[in-house]
Structure formats: C-alpha cells, structure tokens
Amino acid sequence: MNRVELSTFVFQCTESKYIKYNTTSTIVPGKLNVHLVPHSHDDVGWLKTIDQYYLGTNNTIQGACVQAVLDSIVPALLADKNRKFIFVEQAFFQRWWNEQSEEIQSTVKKLISSGQLELINGGYCMHDEATSHYIDMIDQTTLGHRYIKEQFNVTPRIGWQIDPFGHSAVQAYLFGAEVGFDSLFFARIDYQDRAKRKNEKSLEVIWRGSKSFGSSAQIFAGAFPENYEPPSNFYFEVNDDSHDSPIVQDNINLFDYNVPQRINEFVAAAVKQANITRTNHIMWTMGTDFKYQYAHTWFKQMDKFIHYVNQDGRFNALYSTPSIYTDVKHAAKEAWPIKTDDYFPYADREHAYWTGFFTSRPALKVYVRVMSAYYLAARQLEFFKGRNKSGPNTDSLADAIAIANHHDAVTGTEKQHVAYDYALRLAIGYKEAENVVAESLAGIANLTSKTGWGFQTKFHQCPLLNISYCPPSEVDLSNGKNLVIVVYNPLGWTRNDVIRIPVINENVAVWDSSGKEVESQLLPLLDVSVGVRKYHVKAYLGISPKTTPSFWLAFSATVPPLGFSTYIISSFKSEDATSVRQDYKSESRKDGTIQVGPGKLKLIYYENQGNLAQYINSKSLVKESVQQSYLYYRGDEGDQIVNPQASGAYVFRPNGTYPIKSDNKITRVYKEKEHVEVEFLVGPIPFGDKIGKEVVTQITTTLKNNKTFYTDSSGRDFIERIRDYRKDWDLEINEPIAGNYYPINLGIYLKDNSNELSVLVDRSVGGSSLRDGQLELMLHRRLIRDDSRGVGEALNEAVCISKKCRGLTIVGKYYLRIDPLGEGARWRRSFGQEIYSPLLVAFTEQDGLDWTKLHLPTFHGMAPSYNLPENVAIITLQELEDGKVLFRLAHLYEVGEDKDLSVMTSVELKKVFPYKKIRKVTETSLSANQERTEMERKRLVWKVEGSSEEEEPKVVRGGPVDPAKLVVNLAPMEIRTFIIEFNLIVPN
C-alpha cells in the first residue's frame, strides 16, 4: 500500500500549471559545478550490424536505432538553446546526414556552429586501441575529421574513447595530441588502477604517451570514475524497462511528488564524485549505449534537475560538453599528475582480464590487416591513374576498413552475424578497389603501347592466395601461353621478396622483363593445404575448382619503390631442363641433425629432441637454441561457487595448460633473409570434449630478460612490459597468465645483455613473456561460454558448407629473429613495415606475343634512382576528391632505438613526385583537418605535478618545409601529414 497516511493526507487540488525550467546556468566559480554531458554511445556494430543499428532493425536483439537518436536530437536542441549534445560516430552521422532534407541540414549546421551540437572524437567509429593498427586509426579518423571539416568547417576538440577495452599510448599522443585534441576521455582502466587513482584523485592526468615526443605530445586525459553511464539512478531513456530511475515528479497534482528527494540524490551522487576529483568541476556522462532514441525524455529530466538543483543552491548543475569541461579544467591552473605508457591490459575485476580479445576472431583480424595494406597500395595506384569521377574507387574499402576498426569489430567481440557483416563490407570494398588496382596497373603497363591508358588488359589478383587458391596462376601454359605477373611495391624503398604462386605443372620457368631467366623453386603442395583450399573455396565461393595445383612456384622478385616489375612464367618442355631451377630442401646431416636455411641463417634441428633447434646466423654470429612449441589453455567456464567468470570473446581466463603435437607448421628460411618465417595452420580446434581451447605458440630461448619484454602500441611505439608488475600501482596478481598478456600488432621482443629475441606478427594477437627467455603468442581461440560482457555468444567460429560446419581454421605467419643486442630494431621496424605492406601481385595472360615489348615492364612511381630512407614509410598517398593529394610520411624508429636509423631523416618531395609539379604543400594535423601551425597555436598548456619542464630531454621534430627545396625532415617517430597541390602533369 502506498505509504500515505490517509488521515493526514491533504489532496492537492491546485490546478496544474506549465513549469518553465530555468536551464540557463553556466559555470559558477564558488560552487561545485556538475557538468551534465548528454551523449549516446553508438557502437558501429556489435550485437547488430552497423546498418541494423542505424535503421533500428533486428530490434529483438537490441532495441537500438541511431537514426532515431539523431532525428530526435534536433528538435530537442531547438526546444531550448541551453541544451547541448555531443555526437561521436561519424559512420552513423554521415548515414543520417545524407538522408536529411536541406531544411534539417541547415538547422543542424546552425546547431553545430552554435555549439549546441558538438561533434567530438569524430572518426568513423570509436576505434579499438589494442587490435587496431595505427595506420587504420589514422585513416578512419581522417575520414571522419575531413568530412566534418568540409561539411561544417569544424575541428573536433575532444578525444572520446569511452568504451575501448584499455587505452594505448598511441591513442594519447597520435590520436590525442597530434590530431589537435585538447583532451581525451575514457572509461575502461584496470580496476586496481582505478581504485588507486580515485583514492589519489588521479583519474585525470596529463598523459605523455610518447617517449620520443614527451610533453610536446601530451594531453589532458580523464578516466571516468565508473563507466560512461550516468550515476546509477539518472537514466531517462524512452521505453526502457532495464532501468528504474524515478523521474523528477514535480506535479503536485499527481502521486509521488519527489523533488526534494531527487535533488538530495543528485547532490549525494555529486558529492561522491567530487570527493575523488580535483577542482570543483565534475562531469556526468548523461547517456550510454544507444540512448537518446527519444532525446526529449532525457532533456526533460535534465531540465528539471538543473532547475531544481540550482534552486536548491548547494551545487551548480549545467548543460555542458567535454570541451567546456576541458576548458574549465585548464582554467583552474591545477598541476596534474603525469601518466606515461598506456592503460593495458584492462581488467574490470579479479579474474576478468580483457586480454582474450587481443586474439579473438583471428581470421577477421588478418582480413582487416590485409585489407588495410591493400587499401594503402590501392590508393597509390589510384593516385597514379587519377581518381575516377565515376566508376570504381577506393572509398567503399575505406569505409569498410574504418568500420572494421570499431572496438567491437576487429576486436572480435561482436556477434557472429555482425562479424560476417564486417567481412562482407571488406569484401565489397576490396572488390571495387581490386578494379581500381587492375585499371591502374593496366593503364600504366599500357603507357608505352599505342593505346595509352586503357583497360583492354585485364589484371587478375588472388585474394585467396593464403588458401593456395589463385585461378590466374593455375592456368595451363603448355599451349604456348605466358603468364604475366606484375609485382607492385607500395613501399618507398626497393625490395626483394619471394613470390609464391600455385601452379598446376612443374614444367614452368620464370623470366624477368629483360628476358633473363630467374631462379625459381618448386615445392609440392601439402595435402593439408589442398584440403584447406578445397573446403574453403567451396565455403567462400560456392564452387569446387576443377583442377588442383600440385606445386608452389617460388621466385625472388626485385621491385622498385612505388613501382612495379614484371615477370613472365612460361612452360618449357620437360627435356629442356632449366639451369636456374633450385630446390632448397632441408638437409639431413651425418651427425643426426637436420639443417634448414640456404643463406646466412641456418636452423639446425636435433632429431628426437622435439622442436628444439639451434639458431645460427653466420653473419651476426648469433647462436642460440630455440624451442618452438604449441599448447593450449583450457578456457575457464566459470562456476557459481568460486567465480562465474568464463573465458570468452573479451576475457582470457585460462584454466590449465596442455601441450599440442604440432604437424601443420612450415618453417621457412630464405636465402636473402636473416629471419625465420613460420607458417602455421591451427584448427579446427577440437570441440568434441566441450572444452574451450585457446591455442598459443611459445618460443623459448635461454635469454635472461629478467621479466622484461616489449610490445608495440597499436603497431607503433614499443612499450616496456614487466611480468607481474605495473608501474602505476602495486599489482595484486590474480591471473598470472592473462594478467601478463598485452596486445601485439607489430611485434614483441625481449633482450638480455647479449641478444634480442624478436617476433613479428601478421595480424593483431595477444602475447606475453611468461618465463624469462620465452615469448608467447595466442593464435586462435574457440570457447564454449559467453563471458558476460554483453555479446551473449560463445566465441565459437565455424566455416560452413550449406549447413554443415566445422570449426574455423587459421592459417598465418609469424617471423622470428635473434639479433645481437641493439641491432634488433632495424629488422623489427623496416622488415615490420614490409610485413604490413606486402608486394601486390597481379596476373594477366599473354598469348604468344612478347609482353615486355608492348608494355611498360618496370614502373617507377618515384624518380627512377630515388629510394626513401629505410627509416621512412609513405603511409598515405591518396588523391582526394578535390584533386589535392593527401601525403603522409612516418618515421619508423623511436628515439634511441637504432644507432643509425633513429635520426632525423628526409624525403625529397620533388623526387617522390617526379612527374608532377608541386604547387603547394600544406602541413596539417594528423587527421588533415587543420593546418599544423593553427593546431599548434591553439594547443593548451598544462601544468604537471612534480617535474619541472627543464628536466625533459629536448624534443626534436622536422622543421617547416621550404617551398623551394620541398624536402621533408622527419625526426624519430614523427608522422607528418601534408596536403599537396599540383600543377598540371608534367609531360614525361
């Protein structure tokens, strides 16, 4: 029974009246200011696909419709000019914007220019920070930022990574400072770290994520006290039966009038937060996943709170944004704690380390990585050809990659149908980009023919080469046809790489474009590879290839920077044995060892000693025993007694270690290379025992690394990791394995006083060094339980033909090298860049005629003799829609990393663009949405605790580009972004 004492109840029969709420409050200096920041966190795919989220379909999975959020925000903001809203995900915003009438567009422009609607973060998505590569992060941020700039002439000020599962150093300095943000906010940091920071009021810090740049790339960074939601009973979503926050009931004619009670609750929640926050400003994130589907319901209540709280007078409540909040934090002249390195790994409680997602969905992860590299190369070729006004371009691939870098995409934490959607988008984007590439290669190759640019030559490519499927190379050349192979090099330096293609006949030889036969090697296709090929071609393409190649044909190709070389494969009669055919095989020696390696590096295996080998580099004189093994962790299923936490898509929680006998592993050592290439095939992970398994490989050496190892930050800076230790707090160890896992995008290494052991990866994986001398990578996971973080599915990937499914198989590579101490960086950095940007191979058939005479056999995109220095990569070369060119150079080395290469380096733009006349070069922010000088001018200066600025080593950066010389200098780790305008093409 309603607890109203009838005997004392006086029914309020006053006529109701319209109440006009006073929401005009701004900052009040003497009071605690509660900044109400209305926001909606809209995952670019998770439980539903991006379009389902946008459109509001598939609502039985989740009642979520971003279209409704944006539709309803507009009138809600118009209704009261004091109301504010931030919007983040441009993938959604652009979908919506394109559907709006001119009238709505004009209204929205006004709301944006008045600051009522603020676009922050501003990339396509809120990218992941553990499993996204920094090049993808740059691309997806640039896509969003440039769109915002073009449409609204606005530059986002705030980083808003509120949901990603841990935070990378790169995020702080590249996607914070270098994109020109004034602050960066996030929610997910380790629960132990959070507890300490609350206690010390150090949730808000100055984050210096870069060792190389120090304070010059620092940013004000705030971790939220709990998450990115409002205090517990301040949820006001329409039609939401998941929360029960009483609205402010201020109508005395209705039951349950509660103004005093609600205001007290507001004050109490504010006090709680004020107690752990510096300055008299606190921020309430008023929203969460897919909220504001009817924005009015939130604003109506916030209006009331602002009105009554300010009437109450104890505190000051106001509509705010993170920008306003940042400005007042800055204005407070407070000295803030310093934070370096990163916020990995993330655990939200004991036994819940979110380190599983570093590896979850390894096939999607590699697909994203391969597409990322392809997109980089395709844009270069699109630039050479000239961007199509109509017809295929690289935009849909750009879209697909941007979306796939969302923190529930490449992470592997989405539902299965959503993972398929990301893959489909990548495939569609690839398909279109493949046409761009084929057109461009044909056009360039035909430059010397009479027809000039034209598409009569059709180049084919082989995206399924990883499963030994390449129809263009699997042709019968016995009838006199030749196979023309064009090999494009997207890097700025000449490179030499082995090309491997499947062929159906062994009587084939390889010629270079000068007519010289090239040394080649034939390797039989393993049965396991044939099986994988057959199953997956059927599963993915729905067809069964009529023939099966018998061999891999391997040959070494040499390709100029930003250019291509041409090789011709033709058949010969078997009796004409070629002189340059060499079949490198492992060599059984008399002493009972097996030796592998045609060049300076040799691996010597001791029979009957498992996987133990001797690693001997006759050049560097490194000699080290290396054991390579596979094992799996049993994925904990959780229980109701001790701890319900299961291992799942997010969380890695191992429960026991079990060795695996490994068959399907190929170890390659190339003649010209001083590293080991390991190709592995993992899967289907057996599931009949209903035990989840997480498969890892361990590389064990005798190096004494004293618990210390290094992993990259989003593929860029290497960060020191110490086993069972955190720099920021005294670690309480609950998960000795999962708690030592870190994300790896480029590589992981360890060192002792003599040597460095480095492993580079072909995709994002999780890894660690759990014992001295040992590195570990997690390669694949298959689990039977959901780990209760929302996705609601066990991570159990399958590949199906019709409705018959088998567990997912992963084919992949990693690369291993041991260098003398101090010499490892060169391989990690320069070869690492080659792993990221492989040669692009295209095929066409030539019927009898001599291809090389009719076509351009070798293409130099840069001046023919010019190579970029080994420490620089062109990470963006892209013709924009307005004909200008976006050009981005990255110094690949950190300060002090390599004695020769960690130095200022330079790029001569005139030689990079020999065929065009550069009219203007404008350096911009990383995301190319404002001039660099303007960005630097606006940068906020922050005070930090303890250190005086003089202590910091002087930061070196390349200076302005002299318009006459057009030479770009780059200091270690520097990424410089330019918009280049050209005059008409200079005749060749």
Place this chain on the structure above:
Amino acid sequence: MNRVELSTFVFQCTESKYIKYNTTSTIVPGKLNVHLVPHSHDDVGWLKTIDQYYLGTNNTIQGACVQAVLDSIVPALLADKNRKFIFVEQAFFQRWWNEQSEEIQSTVKKLISSGQLELINGGYCMHDEATSHYIDMIDQTTLGHRYIKEQFNVTPRIGWQIDPFGHSAVQAYLFGAEVGFDSLFFARIDYQDRAKRKNEKSLEVIWRGSKSFGSSAQIFAGAFPENYEPPSNFYFEVNDDSHDSPIVQDNINLFDYNVPQRINEFVAAAVKQANITRTNHIMWTMGTDFKYQYAHTWFKQMDKFIHYVNQDGRFNALYSTPSIYTDVKHAAKEAWPIKTDDYFPYADREHAYWTGFFTSRPALKVYVRVMSAYYLAARQLEFFKGRNKSGPNTDSLADAIAIANHHDAVTGTEKQHVAYDYALRLAIGYKEAENVVAESLAGIANLTSKTGWGFQTKFHQCPLLNISYCPPSEVDLSNGKNLVIVVYNPLGWTRNDVIRIPVINENVAVWDSSGKEVESQLLPLLDVSVGVRKYHVKAYLGISPKTTPSFWLAFSATVPPLGFSTYIISSFKSEDATSVRQDYKSESRKDGTIQVGPGKLKLIYYENQGNLAQYINSKSLVKESVQQSYLYYRGDEGDQIVNPQASGAYVFRPNGTYPIKSDNKITRVYKEKEHVEVEFLVGPIPFGDKIGKEVVTQITTTLKNNKTFYTDSSGRDFIERIRDYRKDWDLEINEPIAGNYYPINLGIYLKDNSNELSVLVDRSVGGSSLRDGQLELMLHRRLIRDDSRGVGEALNEAVCISKKCRGLTIVGKYYLRIDPLGEGARWRRSFGQEIYSPLLVAFTEQDGLDWTKLHLPTFHGMAPSYNLPENVAIITLQELEDGKVLFRLAHLYEVGEDKDLSVMTSVELKKVFPYKKIRKVTETSLSANQERTEMERKRLVWKVEGSSEEEEPKVVRGGPVDPAKLVVNLAPMEIRTFIIEFNLIVPN
C-alpha cells in the same frame, strides 16, 4: 553470412538523397483503401498505476510513458499535415494538457480543430463493460466529454472500446447511440463468433443493443479481425525489443534494401483483411499498448508505406481515423448484418473464458460500487449546499471513480500495487466528499438555527460500517449524551429501511425527531464479526480500537425523497425496560422446523436437511423450497501437456467442484420486506494446500426454467441467457461451467410458468444458472497461477498487518426473492435501485440539549409532498463549475417488464426544485456535451440486411420538455439528461 552473391554484387555508390514522402492520398473509390489509424492504447492503470504510466516511472515493470506519447505526437503531426492520430483516455490527456505551455496548448487546439488529432471515446478511461455499473460509465464518460467540449469545442464521434473483455448491450446503445457516437469499435469477441463473422464478413454490424429502443438507438459497430494491433510485422515502436518488424529500408546505400518486399507484405496483409470485410475499405489499427512513445518512428514508416504502396498502385494507403472510416462505410450504402444483445462472455480460445474477472477482487468491486453511490448522494448534498469555490468538493471522488472503472481496475485484472492505488484514490476522494457531505448536512440542519449555514456541527460517517466499525456510534451515552443520526435518502421516493449501527451498551433507545420512540432491535455481535473488525481496523487504520461494541442496534428509518430524517439515540437506565424493543429471533417449532421472518415472508428450515428451506410468502402465496449452499471450484493450474491455461485474474477455468460447510452466513428477513437478505463472509480462502479456489453460492429451487435465465447488462437491461447456447453461432462447448458465466451488476433471475426466482447483488459478480431451477454467484477467488494474459501475478489477495498477511476476507450481501410470474421486475428494479443507493447515515453528538429544537430535523429536498414515481431515479443531480446543474433521470423499467411500471412516466421539475426558479432546461446527449436535438440531427442512417424497418415495433420516447410546464416524460428505459439553469434562489 549475408546472402549477397559477391561475384554479382554491384555496390551502389550513389550519393544518398533526402526522400520526400508523398502522404497526401485520400480515398480512392475504385481501389482497396487501407486506412492506417495511428493510435496508442493507454491503460488507465494495469501493471503500473495511472501516474506511473503517465510519468513513465516504474519502467522496469513496463517501459511505458504516456507523457512521452503526447509530447511526441505534437511535433510528429506538425511535421506533416496529412498525418493523423487519435487519442482516447482523457485521464491521461488532462494530466498532460494541464502541464503544457500556452504555446503547446494553442498548437494542440489547432491540431484538434484541423482533425489531425482526434479525441475519440473521450471518457476518462476505456471503461469496462462487464463489471462497471452504467451510472459510473455515464459519469466517467461525461467527465471526459464535457472537458473536451469546454477545452476544444469538440464532440467525440467514435466509440473505441478496443480492449475491454467482451461488450455489453448498454455500451452499444447508451455509450454508442445515446452519447451521439457514429460508430463503435472493439477487438475482443468470442473466438468462435469471430471465426464465423470472418467467414460471413459480419465483423461489422449494425448493433441494436436495446430491446426497448431498437433501431432508434442502433450503432455501426466493428469488431477487429484479430486485435487492436497492426498486422504482425508492422510495429514501429522506438526502443522496442519485443517485435521485429523490418522498417522500410529505401536507402540504396545501406544494406538490406527491402522496398518491394515490404510493399508485397503490406499488400498481402491487406488482401487477407479485405477478404473478410465488406466494402473496399479496411482499417489497420496502427498501434497498441503504450506505443508512440516516440511517435516519429511510427509515422516515419507509415509515411514510407503510403508513399510506396501508392506508387505501387495496387492498393491505396492513407492516414485515416475511425471517423473517416465510418463515413466511408456509411457512404458505401451497404446493408449491414444486425446484431442484438451483447458480446458476453468472451473467450479468446478454447478453455479460456474471460469470466473470472466478473468476480476478481470482490473487495475492490464493492468499494467502487459503494463509492459510486456515495458520489451520487454527495453531489446531491453538494448541490443543496452550493458548490465550494475553494475547499472540499466531490471532484477528486469523481476522478477516482472514473479511473476505477477502467477495464483493468474494477475488473480486478491489475497488479496488486495498482489495485491499492485505485483504492487509495477512492479513499482520498471519499475523504474530501465526506467533508462536503458533512458540511452540507450541517448546513441544512443548522438552517433553522440562528447561525444559518455553518460548520460548527461536525457530522461523522462510518465508511467501515461493513466491518462493524463506527466510532461515532460506539460512544458511551450513559453520561447523558445523545447520539444524533441523520439519515439521507438520495432516491426520489420516500423509503423505509433498517439502520444498523454497532453500540457498546444495550441500554439505548431510539427516538424519532417528533420525540416518539422507535421500535429497535439489539443483536449481539458475532465473534467472527468482532474478529474481522479487529483485524481490519488494525490493517486499514493502523489502530486497535479501545472498546468493542457488543451489539448491533437496528431500527427502521423512514426518510423523505432527496431529504433526511433525524433519529436520536440515548441511554436509559436498565430498569426502565423500553416497551418498543423487539428481538426477532428464529423460532424453533414443534415439528422440528425453524422459522425465520417477522413479516409476510417466512423461511422454514428443516433441521438435519442442510440448507434446505421452505420459502413462504403469505401475501403473494408463493411457496417454494430453496436450498442455499456454498462450494468451490478448484482453479485449474494448466499443464504443458493438454492445455497450459490456468484459472487467473481474467480467466475462469474450473477443475472440479467441492462443497463447503458454511458457518459465516447470516440470513435476514425483515418485517416490511418480502425478500431474503443474505450476508456472507467468505475468506480467508485456505491456501495451505496450494490449490486455487473460486467460491460460489448456489440457490437451488424446483423452478423449471428450461436452460433460460436473465442477467443485466451493466446494471441496466436484462438479457436472456440460454445455457450452452449462443444466438449468433452454433456453440462448441469446451468449458460447460465457465462458458455459461455472465457478468452481474444488478441481478440474475430465472422463471418458469409460475414463478420467478431473482437474486440481486451488492457489487459486480459473475453468475450463471448451470442447472434448471438453480442460480449461482461467484463470491470470491484466490488463485495460485497467473493466467497468461499479461498481468503476470496470480490473483492472491491478502490483508496485512505489518508484514504478516492473511488472505482477503469478503463480507457481502445478496438478496433473494421469489415472485409469481410477471411480478419480479418490480422488486428487481425498484428495490435494485435502493440497493445501489443506500441511505446515507451521519452522526453527531448532542450534549444534553434537544437537537430537534435547534436544528432542522427533517429535510425535504423536493417539494415536501412530492415523490418521484417508483419507476424513475435521479441518477445525476450535480452543480457544475459554471453554476448550471446537470440533471439526469432514468426510467428503471424495460418495455413490457412490468404491467404497471413499464409505462411512460413523468417528473415535475418544479417540484423537484421547489426552492429554485428554473430559467432554462436544455436536453443533451447522455454525456451532456451537445444538445439532444443537434445529436439527433447528425445521426447517421444505416441500412440493415433482411428486415424492413416496418417490422420493428414503434419506439416510444418522452417528448420535448415544455418550458412552461417543465414536466419530463420518460418512456421505459429512457435516460434523459438536462442542463438546468436557475435564477437566483427563491427565498424559502
């Protein structure tokens, strides 16, 4: 995987464009017209209280917020002038309206006057039709209709009873035709009936609900093909994870473009409905419970459907309303099937007869009934006193009763906390009305005192008299104080009734105002009554009365019409034995029988023969054996094998019959009355065996009624019922007990060639005649299962003291009489009205002085000698806010029901209002929102199948009121409503 063939997929890279949807379509004559009728069905309490629904609180029970519906409708309608919306429940609308700014109010007025927003049905709630009394239905409809008229100058045209659980004849003719509606729509009719009507295209009918009025009170009535929801995949509620209707995806840049598919689905759903509907117009009810919380999401999709369906061209889709739909149905000149009687009982499938709710929550049902009567009387007294400009009035009681007549309120189908809310509102309303009554009585009584109108006399009332609790009468009079009892008669005729009050001392006597002692009777309070009193006073009021009365003092009071009499109770010394004290007791006779009854009616019980008695009326010479017994049905719990249907708040599904030994029953026969009054006490129903029980009483006679019996329609017309039979279809009998239950508000009777057996009730109950000669009433229910119709609670009422609860006890009465054939109606009708409108008793103490000399002891509200005829009741006498008076007379008899009383009768207004001068009398529609003549002028004429109009007997109605004579004539069953304007009060 998304089933897109990648190989043939062409990515649509066209720029998105804003699409302006064409929603301008109106009726297209040659095509099937699909009328999209946007609506929200907003229960005035059900799972949440009315205010929780309005405000959107308690959302974890149900995500529902009517405020949001109304807030969002306004901009949605403004966005496109072709969009329309109907709103129904005025209890919600008024809450919202009162909170709006003048700007919004002005906008809404425009939307209403343009017809974009149409207020239909228009009562406070969508009242129930089984358990609501017609007087409550009139009051709640009038409240809403007059408000709409005053605010918007609008008269609702449509009855929209889409959710009540079966439909009453009274609804059709009183709340359809007599309120001036053009049509009536509903959804819930028996599944067998529906199937047949679909087959015969007879869901839409001309319903003649009144035998007395025939075609003069007919209405076009449409039952929906399924329910009041849209076709199965046309739901577009924001943030709704309960449906999965694909939106119309017409953006070719996004995935899942589906326009052709959705249009085909639309067409298919329309064809399905067209196949069971006459004319080329079908109506889609686009909405359901608490939808349109963000109206935009619905309209956006309907815009698209209208646009693309009309582009498709097969059918015509349009925004419509039931008014537009009715007009086109009328314009079609179709002849429609005729429907008579009603749509009870309602079953939605086999074994699911919604006949349990006829009795569910019997305490709430009687509370509503008692408050209804009190409200009627209180308004009379408020009229005599003059309506307070400020201070207490009867409005909050009006509100509470209106809300309590919602179809999930008095029905008992709400959650427990909601039932408490209704009760609390009634209690609050009563409390205020009690003050009005006390003030008025004091004012009238004091008229003869020097002070005139004034409140120095405080009258007390005893709302808990039914549990023997009446502090004003439980005073100690031994010290010379007198207890003054004022007895007010709200009926139009003089009446004589027994007053029963608890007293603590037996030495008391009763005097009338002339000083004559009145015969009285003292009856000891039974132990069981003392127990009930003690427990419930503690439970309801939180107190333990210090004394306990020992006796009921009963005496017969005679009260003038619309007036009061005064009685004085005082003590006498025990030795002065009073001469007029009579204690009627049952008399044990020599032949082993016990005889009860002091007057013409006697009941003679045969010992050792259970409850069998002889009913002997020495005046009417009726002699009949009557057996009165109690039993219970076991409530079926449902199972997963045969049928999961359980007996619950809605559904009655008995599973076995078990006799009950009855102790707590009091049978009274009064001297002047020729009926039996049975007071019963049922409960707590034992629950320890975990078996649900539904307690009934059976009255068994030897009358041979040949399966035929009669029950009232909402307390008014009696309708013939035939066991195991329906007039409209061949009944397939699945539930031989539940399927023969009907709602009873006034009474139930049966007859044979000689006699009539009638039972009248004190509240709404379910009842039947399951065997010839037998009548059955269900008195109480306690069940262990929810019956799966949404309420989600088992009907298991309890009364608690602190947290200790016991099952609900029901104390109630029914009245039984046997008349010679043809003579029963007189008792059923006139005494039935007395049951509805009991005497109102108020108490005050008088200290020694002679009350009657200082006060007006007898009050005649009408001219002192004037009585209304026995066949007429004043069902409304109410001063309106503007000072005019709402006056409503009801003829109580049907045509042919009684040889003397089923005739034209008349009321002399001058004698009803002897103290005021009538300036103007305007006859209005039943709900007093338009002049009667205007309503008749607008009435649509419909063609019906088969019958020619001449066959119908001539309908008789009272003619216009001559302004000079001011006599109102009323034909049988006529209810006439007047607005009366008075000149200044004529001095008395």
